[in-house]
Amino acid sequence: MDSNSLSRPLASVLARMAFAVVAAAAIAAATPAFAQHKVLKFVPEADLRSLDPIWTTAYITRNHGYMIYDVLLAVDENFDVKPQMVDKWEISDDKLSYTFTLRDGLMFHDGQPVRSADCIASIERWAKRDVFGQKLGELTESWTAVDDKTFRLKLKRPFPYVLDALAKPSSNVPFIMPERLAKTDAFQQVTEAIGSGPFKFVEYTPGARWVGERFDGYFREGLPYLDGFEVVQVEGTGLTTALSGGQVDANFRMVTPPQQAQIKGVRGEEIVFPATESGTVVMAMLNQKHAPFADERVRRALNIAIDRDTGLPAIIAERGERPVAVLVDYTSWAALQGGCSTEMPLAVSAERVVASRQTSGQHESRPLAGPAQPAQQDATVGMTGWGSQSAPRGPDTGEPAALPAGWRAATSGWGG
Numbered sequence: 001m002d003s004n005s006l007s008r009p010l011a012s013v014l015a016r017m018a019f020a021v022v023a024a025a026a027i028a029a030a031t032p033a034f035a036q037h038k039v040l041k042f043v044p045e046a047d048l049r050s051l052d053p054i055w056t057t058a059y060i061t062r063n064h065g066y067m068i069y070d071v072l073l074a075v076d077e078n079f080d081v082k083p084q085m086v087d088k089w090e091i092s093d094d095k096l097s098y099t100f101t102l103r104d105g106l107m108f109h110d111g112q113p114v115r116s117a118d119c120i121a122s123i124e125r126w127a128k129r130d131v132f133g134q135k136l137g138e139l140t141e142s143w144t145a146v147d148d149k150t151f152r153l154k155l156k157r158p159f160p161y162v163l164d165a166l167a168k169p170s171s172n173v174p175f176i177m178p179e180r181l182a183k184t185d186a187f188q189q190v191t192e193a194i195g196s197g198p199f200k201f202v203e204y205t206p207g208a209r210w211v212g213e214r215f216d217g218y219f220r221e222g223l224p225y226l227d228g229f230e231v232v233q234v235e236g237t238g239l240t241t242a243l244s245g246g247q248v249d250a251n252f253r254m255v256t257p258p259q260q261a262q263i264k265g266v267r268g269e270e271i272v273f274p275a276t277e278s279g280t281v282v283m284a285m286l287n288q289k290h291a292p293f294a295d296e297r298v299r300r301a302l303n304i305a306i307d308r309d310t311g312l313p314a315i316i317a318e319r320g321e322r323p324v325a326v327l328v329d330y331t332s333w334a335a336l337q338g339g340c341s342t343e344m345p346l347a348v349s350a351e352r353v354v355a356s357r358q359t360s361g362q363h364e365s366r367p368l369a370g371p372a373q374p375a376q377q378d379a380t381v382g383m384t385g386w387g388s389q390s391a392p393r394g395p396d397t398g399e400p401a402a403l404p405a406g407w408r409a410a411t412s413g414w415g416g
Contacts, residue, residue, distance in 0.1 A: 038227045042250040043234055043242065047207055052190040054126050057171035067212055067229070068109075069175035069195030072100065072119060073167035081167045085114065085176060085196070085219075095158035102149045107217040108178055109200040116151035120144075121182035123166070123174055128186035130172035136165045198224035208233050243271065286409050293408065 046060040053065035074084040083089070087103040106114035120143040127133035127140075141154045153162065166174055176182075177195055184190050193201040198220075199212035213228040234242050240259050242248045244266040255263070260273050286293040286302075293299055 038225070039230060040226050040228075040250065041230045041232065041248050043239060043248050043253055044231050045252040047233060048204075048210055048231070049206070050189055051193045051201075051204070053175055054129050054172055054186065055189045059171065062171045062173055064193075064210075065173060065175050065195075066197070067199045068193050068197050068201050069173075069177060070197045071167070071173060071175060072123075073163060075167050075169055081163045085119075089163075095160075096155045098153040098155075098162055099146070100151055100153075103219055104149075106196055106219055108196050109194050109215055109217075110178070112178060113148070114176065114196050115148045115179070116145035117148075118179045118182065119176055120151055121179040122176045125182050125184070125186045126172060126174040130168070130174070132161075132165045132168055133172070133174065135159075136162065199229065243267070246270075290408060 044060055044063075046058070048060050048064055050056045050058065050061050051064070053061045053069070071084050072086045073081050076082050085102060085106055086100050088101050090099045091097070100119075102114060102116070102119070108114060108118075123133075124137075124143065127137035136159065139155050139157060139159045141156045144152045144154070146152055155162070168174060175195065177190070181190050181192060181194065193204075196215075196218075198215055198218045200215045201210070202213050203209070203211035210231045211228065214224055214226065218224065232242070232248060234248075235253060239251065239253060239255070240262055243251055243255070243263045246267070255273060263271060286299060288294050288299075293302075
């Protein structure tokens with residue numbers, strides 16, 4: 001396979017970036033500075049807590065990684081594997097040997113050339129953390145540098161998904177970094193972000209701001225289109241103010257219908273809120289090991305009490321679909337027995353909820369959920385009709401930390 005058909009390095013994040021570009025395009029007409037300097041200023045979907053896309057699976061780190069790093073192979077819009085940093089590859093007749101040749105002139109942001117040793121070290125580190133990579137690692141006999149531009153994978157037995165693994169578009173993505181960084185223990189964070197991707201990472205203030213600038217040495221001529229990007233962390237009323245005042249060009253956080261109406265009232269047609277085809281799942285997790293949710297009847301009562309039809313428009317306006325199930329067993333991430341029946345009505349009378357709770361032995365005034373230890377409510381969020389405690393995040397990892405002892409219910413979710 002050769003590089004006649006060029007792949008797209010931001011394949012897995014283009015849908016998200018499309019939202020930003022569309023929103024920014026409307027603003028650009030009224031913002032000459034943006035049009036002149038071509039620096040996209042946007043609000044991310046989450047805080048960038050780790051710079052290492054191998055150490056964490058967090059989507060914000062993955063998205064950031066696609067701007068800073070590059071990959072050997074990638075998938076196109078049809079999910080066909082295409083060459084990226086690799087110029088060509090050859091597969092032996094017995095399917096046990098894969099030989100890859102890099103493109104000419106690949107450079108890291110620190111001015112050093114991309115070598116076979118960098119690629120091998122990066123893939124070996126990735127293979128210790130990623131599930132797909134681990135499977136490839138189990139079947140790998142050796143990685144060998146033939147020369148600075150050519151390297152070879154030798155397998156113990158044929159594995160038909162070698163190219164798919166190396167072209168994996170989402171977390172963990174097999175990004176290529178300099179050998180000196182890729183030699184970092186896979187379970188320790190790399191704290192320096194140097195890649196060969198379209199943007200150089202130039203500034204980082206955790207929880208507040210990070211900045212990238214165009215890498216003139218990027219191998220794809222004419223790309224990236226932007227001179228740089230600036231990411232700012234604002235939320236709540238600050239987000240509404242930033243969008244209303246034109247302080248940012250785009251936003252990836254959820255903007256509620258009331259916020260949209262407020263922003264539209266100021267900006268009018270200068271700003272758009274395009275719908276996307278991606279999905280967001282919000283769930284309630286119940287701890288079956290403790291009262292009250294150890295009782296199946298209580299779980300059934302809560303399932304009846306949540307009015308999907310009323311709640312959905314309040315969260316995502318008219319663009320959502322009514323969920324079949326909303327209650328999840330935290331320990332197994334499986335639907336709770338008796339708590340997620342598709343036969344459960346989606347809106348019922350208050351009398352029926354009270355009757356169900358009384359049948360389960362719960363007094364009407366007793367809350368269905370709530371943390372057992374109020375002192376640990378530093379991450380409490382609210383839900384209509386009942387309290388919940390969200391799963392806290394580790395201070396440095398960005399990964400879900402263990403829930404506090406004695407927790408009763410939590411909210412969680414993901415989007416993609």
